[in-house]
Amino acid sequence: MHDIRPDFPILSRSSRNRPLVYLDNGATTQKPTAVVDAIAKYYRQHNANVHRAAHELAEEATSMMEAARDGTRRFINAQAREEIVFTRGTTESINLVANVLADRVQPGQDIVISELEHHSNIVPWQLLAQRRGANIRAIAITDAGDLDLAHAAELITDNTAILAVSHISNGLGSVNPVGTLIDMAKKVNALTLIDGAQAVLHERIDVAALDCDFYVFSAHKMFGPTGIGILYGKLDLLNALPPWQGGGEMIERVSIKTSTYQAAPFRFEAGTPNIAGAVGLGAALEYLEPLPLADLVTQEESLVAETLIELEKIQGFRLIGRPKQRSSVISFLLEGAHPNDVGTLLDQQGIAVRAGHHCNMPLMDRLEIPGTVRASFSLYNNEADAEALIEGVAKATTFL
Numbered sequence: 001m002h003d004i005r006p007d008f009p010i011l012s013r014s015s016r017n018r019p020l021v022y023l024d025n026g027a028t029t030q031k032p033t034a035v036v037d038a039i040a041k042y043y044r045q046h047n048a049n050v051h052r053a054a055h056e057l058a059e060e061a062t063s064m065m066e067a068a069r070d071g072t073r074r075f076i077n078a079q080a081r082e083e084i085v086f087t088r089g090t091t092e093s094i095n096l097v098a099n100v101l102a103d104r105v106q107p108g109q110d111i112v113i114s115e116l117e118h119h120s121n122i123v124p125w126q127l128l129a130q131r132r133g134a135n136i137r138a139i140a141i142t143d144a145g146d147l148d149l150a151h152a153a154e155l156i157t158d159n160t161a162i163l164a165v166s167h168i169s170n171g172l173g174s175v176n177p178v179g180t181l182i183d184m185a186k187k188v189n190a191l192t193l194i195d196g197a198q199a200v201l202h203e204r205i206d207v208a209a210l211d212c213d214f215y216v217f218s219a220h221k222m223f224g225p226t227g228i229g230i231l232y233g234k235l236d237l238l239n240a241l242p243p244w245q246g247g248g249e250m251i252e253r254v255s256i257k258t259s260t261y262q263a264a265p266f267r268f269e270a271g272t273p274n275i276a277g278a279v280g281l282g283a284a285l286e287y288l289e290p291l292p293l294a295d296l297v298t299q300e301e302s303l304v305a306e307t308l309i310e311l312e313k314i315q316g317f318r319l320i321g322r323p324k325q326r327s328s329v330i331s332f333l334l335e336g337a338h339p340n341d342v343g344t345l346l347d348q349q350g351i352a353v354r355a356g357h358h359c360n361m362p363l364m365d366r367l368e369i370p371g372t373v374r375a376s377f378s379l380y381n382n383e384a385d386a387e388a389l390i391e392g393v394a395k396a397t398t399f400l
């Protein structure tokens, strides 16, 4: 068993006078020493603005940031480094796409999402739909929490402008058949965006094989820092789209009345970027590269499966969602208790989970529940974490 846990210093701290049991990885992952150190080293030794001044520090900062772009390209198998746009996170990536696609959505056309989506893959499309007079359609889920592919086939038609769905649901852990959905969308010439925020650490991402138009994710959910995210877009498409934000770095030439713009990715990166964030992302990718990721994911999946078996033995435990393929998330309720109260009882035992709607209000409405308690695992969680959760939940039931 390969143990990456010692690489994450925060995991050896305590919480509420107990050893920390961190099971809120769906919200953000912890950072390995390599990432923390890379960010500090960048500020100690290299800090400068990028792509501008002709001095040594600026050259170093620029090449560190651009190395992170190369690392990201390799990580998701994009064809060209120019296909990697840095943003603030998944949310900003989707907002960016929804803004620059405005001219490609005609009044009366459909934007197809699903009932499983995170708010950040719903609200930007609503804003676009309102602007353009388009309709939002949502692929239904089954009671088990899988996307209903028959319904998807009904919704994805010649009238579909965009299909935007998540690769893995942050609320239920369902792994969605994105390959099939992308194929459906391509048959009707719809554009495709995949929200990969939960998938990047748990699936091997190959955008060339998926053949989606856009793939978006956040560094902070894959051991990198907050404040930096990725928008992958097909190069021809990116270069055919208008800019979003205007400012420095994104222009070729500016006069008082008009400007011309850089090609991708810089066209979409106005202003001083999150350089330290990019450096941290680069360090996270370098950290991940030599790891046996497939083995770690298999280990994590068996840990989740074993934990679930034990949790289901607890009186009053109600699992929410039984998707065909589950990734790293266990969403549940305890009989007669509000999820927030369960979250508090677990927190008192040093167990960090999330309670609430998880930015999935439409999903909670569909399931007719106020929210869930969500334990979300990552590659460093171990048997001790699982045991603590099982004991913690059992103990919580005795208080309720």
Ligand SMILES: *Cc1c(COP(=O)(O)O)cnc(C)c1O
Pocket (backbone or CB within 6 Å): 026, 027, 088, 089, 090, 091, 092, 118, 120, 121, 166, 168, 169, 170, 195, 196, 197, 198, 218, 221
């Ligand atoms: C976390 C998450 C987001 C939002 O990511 P930010 O980093 O907050 O922008 C979007 N979609 C899914 C599936 C997520 O898990």
